Amino acid sequence: MVLTITLPEHVQSYIDQQIADGRFETETAVIIDVFEQVITDYRWEEDEDLLEVIAAVDRGEVVPWTDDLLDRLSEQARENSRRGHKVSDDIKY
Structure with missing residues (x-):
């Protein structure tokens, strides 16, 4: 292949x-x-961070993905960039 x-x-x-x-x-x-x-x-079954996220979703602790949320996250990213905060590679890609 x-x-x-x-x-x-x-x-x-x-x-x-x-x-x-x-x-x-x-x-x-x-x-x-x-x-x-x-x-x-x-082994995802042993990934504590992932298990906590799954548990939060199971408890209904979620934030709906909306245009407003995207706008807020984008603005935070722009502000972090203006301040010179380095973006880790796992976030970039």
Whole structure:
């Protein structure tokens, strides 16, 4: 199977570094290794943050997604940007 994807720059840099360090010979090998780690290592049943979110939803503690909410979140993001707050990579992508 052939799959073409565009990776964020920081992910491509990670892949390039893994190859440069000699851990892997190809980009495909790096990507397969990462997926296998995720598949075997991540157990959502043990993710306390995720379990808390699920419990909050079960209790009905949710905020409806509205245009107003999107506007408020967008304004907060713009304000954080104006103040020079760094946005972590897991939020950007």
